[in-house]
Amino acid sequence: MRIPSVNPLLLLWSLVAAILPAGAQDVLRSSSLAACQANSEFTASLFDVVFTPNNLTASVNMIATSSVEGYVVFDITILAYGYQVLRTTVNPCNSNLPGLCPMTAGKMNNPFNLPVTEEAIRSIPGIAYTFPDLDATVKVYINMTSGDRAGQSIACVEADISNGKTVDLIGVKWATAAIAGLALLSSAVVSGLGYSNAASHIASNTLSLFGYFQALAMLGMSSVPLPPVVQSWTQDFQWSMGIIKVNFIQDIMTWYQRSTGGEASALLDTLHTVSVQVEKRGLSTALEAPVALAKRANIQTFFGSYLVYGIQRVAFRAGIETTNLFLTGLTFFYIFVVITSLAVVLFKIGCELAAKAGMIKGDTFSEFRAGWLTVLKGILYRMVLIGFPQMTILCLWEFTQNDSGGAVTLAVFFFFGMLLTLSYAAYRVIRMARRSVALHRNPAYILFSDPQALNKWGFxxxxxxxxxxxxxxxxxxxxxxxxxxIALSQHSGTVQAVALIIIEATALIAASVLRPWMDKSTNSFNIAICAMNFVNAIFLFVFTDVFGLPQLVIGVVGVVLWIANAAFALILLLMLIITTGIVLFHNNPDTRYQFMNDDRTSFMKSQTHIGTTSELDALAATARGAGKPALDLEDDESGISHSEKMVPRPGTAGSMPYSVRDSARNSVRSSVRAPIDPSTGLYSTEGHHLRNRPSGSIRAPSPFAASASSSNVSGHHAQNAGPKPQGATG
Known part of the structure; x- marks a missing residue:
């Protein structure tokens, strides 16, 4: 018995389509037409075809120019992912098509219906009506049947086919944005309650996930011809770059363009008369005929249609004029910052009112209420860090577009302002860490001991x-x-693809070798994201068609990219949702995470969840420097003088002057948070961990404490039972 052959591509389509909802009515349509032959004698600036198999007709609306005279026949081929689905010929004389039998030279602007036989419909796989972002093309050769050029192809046109199904879904955008936003909000609430360890883990994973979303958006902004499913999938994450369409904001942006000396484009307003082609593989060779570069880099062919690619492709798919794209991204970044700032201020006011009304305890969110301005500064810095990828691309791209004088001025201000702000913040962090190493042989001491520095620069x-x-x-x-x-190489997709492979490979190697994140789980989370970004960069290079791969391979790679990234994003989202939910409903969220080996918690000021005697509290306050003037970590001289000779305010629990070099006090401070031996740079925090952790959660001493402190719990209590330092309250 003969076993029938199975097309693997159709099998893949069937498997994917099985999990996708079917539409109410099967339909295939095309809205653009491109020339696929040099010196084509038939061109169209508008082409809109809707085919519904139920009524056996295809409605055609086109504005075309023809220089063909005589009797012709149409040789029609339908390709799906490079696989030939259908090939047939249509004689316009047999189909009673006006103006096409015979074909006459001139302009054609007469909508008509093209009959389709049942045999041709049966040859189209049913999966073609349900598979999302169908990568299908219809190619039509116009062959002469009379005259001296009988049998010759005098024109060729091709059009992309869509079935109306797509993975560019508003639900995906809202879901991903809401989860990321709620996770950031949850980390802020958990931090305000004093659980800094849990809050830092949630915030770190959320920011890494947000960075992955931005990486997918950047993939869609590249000028490499992308398969339709990749275009749609990356479009789902353009919200992370501030590319969100709101009609009244677009009206304001257009007004601003014109009022600052610019000329706003109106490409979207002319879609009823002009065809816009979204760049994909094959269009570049199809447009080897001379083209004219319109202002702001929209490619306009001589027959009137437009070609959009890269960042312009993203803008077109989002329904935003290309001249408004930069201002749109800037506006939403600004709105994001303003809303966040107002939320912090309102939360501060709400906490104070609730405390006065007795609705919350007086010490709830006490650290936030006392230093909310510093917290706000730190949050604004974090907003700048989140928006830096977005504004880097949009501002640099605006420099190449020069939409208007006002837009360029804003681009200069925000790009260099954000770059200098983050550079200054990084410089301050490095200075503090180096000073901490010089004075205490541990960068964590100063970085985490001062709450003002932690809230301001800790991001x-x-x-x-x-x-x-x-x-x-x-x-x-x-x-x-x-x-x-991404922004400056829009005219060379191959350069972008090669550069992204090198960049992502470097990032993956650095992350895997250095493992710089706070613990093992966070390192694994970020390394996985780096690995996926690297794989996406390789896929992007495949899409450049440098290797001349068959269209079928390109199509399959596009589907694989979508499925792999969809599964990966779903896993990351579920991990974030589950961990955040557990933290929010856990009695002590900090115990869910391993304390970092750098013993940062030993240096943090917060004592919200530490139940100690008043004597130990006083000793801890003395070691932290509580009750003394705030250490100005932004001044080297101030930092050195305070570290070597801290002069506290009189009348406080820790009012006794002391020196880091005072060996007489080292035996007392070593059991709290100070160095036991400055010459070795080791810190003893074992006693702190033993008395602050629930039963069964005691871990091995940190690398900073193991070799210098081998005392057990009883030894620790015996040490603290000795004479109290002068000025400590008992």
Whole structure:
């Protein structure tokens, strides 16, 4: 018995389509037409065809120019992912098509219906009506049947086919944005309650996930011809770059363009008369005929249609004029910052009112209420870091577009302002860490002991282990270089693809070798994202068609990219949802995460969840420097003088002057948070961990304490039972 052959592509289509909802009515349509032959004698500036198999007709509406005279026959081929689905010929004389039998020279602007036989409909696979973002093309050769050129092809046109199904879904955009936003909000609430360890883990994973969304958006902004499913999937994450269409905002942006000396484009307003082609593989060779570069780099062919690619392709798919794209992204970044700032202010006011009304305890969110301005500054810095990839690409791209004087001025201000702000913040962090190493032989001491510095600059280093405080600099360089290639190499997709492979490979190697994040789970989370970004860069290089791969291979790679990234994003989202939910409903969220080996918690000021005697509290306050003037960590001289000779305010629990070099006090301070031996740079926090952790959660001493402190719990209590330092309250 003969076993029938099975097309593997159709099998893949069937499997994917089985999980997708079917539409109410099967339909195939095309809205653009491109020339696929040099010196084509038939061109169209508008082409809109809707085919419904139920009524056996295809409605055609086109504005075309023909220089063909005589009797012709149409040789029609339908390709899906490079696989020939249908090939047939249509004689316009047999189909009673007006103006086509015979074909006459001139302009054609007469809508008509093209009959389709049942045999041709049966040859179209049913999956073609349900598979999302169908990568199908209809190619029509116009062959002469009379005259001296009988049998010759005098024109060729091709059009992309869509079935109306897509993975560019508003639900995906809202779901991903809402989860990321709620996770960030949850981390802020958990931090305000005093659970800094859990909050830093949630915030770190959320920002990494947000960065992955931005990486997918950048993939869609590249000028490489992308398969339709990849275009749609990457479009789902353009919200992370501030590319969101709101009609009244678009009206304001258009007004601003014109009022500042620019000329707003109106491409979207002319779609009823002009055809716009979204670049994909094959269009570049199809347009080898001379083309004219319109202002702001929209490619306009001589027969009147337009070709959009890269960042313009993203704008067109989002329904935003290309001249409004930069201002749209800038506006939503500004709105994001303003809303966040107002939320912090309103939360501060709400906490104070609730405390006065007795609705919450007086010490709830006490640290936030006392230093909310510093917290707000830190949040604004974090907003700048989140928006840096977005503004880097949009501002640099605006420099190449020059939409208007006002837009360019804003681009200069925001790009250089954000770059200098983050550079200054990174410089301050490095200075503090180096000073801490010089004075205490441990970068974590100063970075985490001062709550003002932690709230203001901590957004740059809390996600990393203390010894990797410098890693924010490579991260900023990575974002800047990647954004430069995306924004400034829009005319060369191959250059972008090669550059992204090198950049992502470097990032993956650095992350895998250095493992700079705070713990094992966070390192694994970020390394997985780096690996997926690298794989996406390889896929992008495949789409450049440098290897001359068959269209079928390109189509399959596009589907694989979509499925792989959809599964990966779903896994990351579920991990974030589950961990955030558990933290929010856990009695002590900090115990869910392993304490970092850099012993940062030993240096943090918060004592919200530490139940100790008043004597130990006083000793801890003395070691922290509580009750003394605030240490100005932004001044080297101030930092050195305070570290060597701290002069506290009189009348406080820790009012006794002391010196880091005072060996007489080292035996007392070693059991709290101070160095036991400055010559070795080791810190003893074992006693702190033993008395602050629930039963069964005691871990091995940290690397900073193991070799210098081998005392057990009883030894620790015996040490603290000795004479109290002068000025401590008992």
């Amino acid at each position: 740059l280093y809390v996600q990393f282990r203390a010894s990797a405080y410098y890693f924010i600099v490579p991260v900023l360089v990575y974002i800047l270089v990647k954004g430069m290639f």
